[in-house]
Amino acid sequence: MNMVRTGVVSHPSGWANSGYQEIQNPLDRYGVIDYLALMELLDINNLTQLQSEHQGWVEAEFKKDSAVRKPLWAESLAVGSQAYVQSVKEALGVSAKARQIEAQEGLYRVKEPRGSYTCDFDAKTMV
Secondary structure: OHHHHOOOOOOHHHOOOOHHHHHHOOOOOOOOOOHHHHHHHHOOOOHHHHHHHHHHHHHHHHHOOOOOOOHHHHOEEEEEOHHHHHHHHHHHHHHHOOOEEEEEOOEEEEEOOOOOOOOOOOHHHOO
16 A cells, blocks of 8 residues: 555556555465465455455555555554564564564554655656
8 A cells, every 4th residue: 555655556456566466466486475374364265255355455445544654554564463573573683673563553563763664755756
């Protein structure tokens, strides 16, 4: 949704390398998403159901005020349980030294240092 919020695309399907595209059009090789683990976590039985549910969730977000940047997601490397974000931080090793774990909105996150991935730009002025 970040590329939607910045105006680069009007829908996540318009961004070729998005998670939306990977769920809706699974890659034969070099995919990032572990579909079996994701389906187990979501209590979903098959890929077709995952794709349908996912598409519904995305469309529901469009009906909300999803154009608003959400720092919990935009400024985090990982969001989830305390154990999960701790494992991500440990996996990052020495590069995680400046990163903090904090609780927010009932979840934990590995917070990015200020300025790492955040930028303010107008997509209409990009060439």
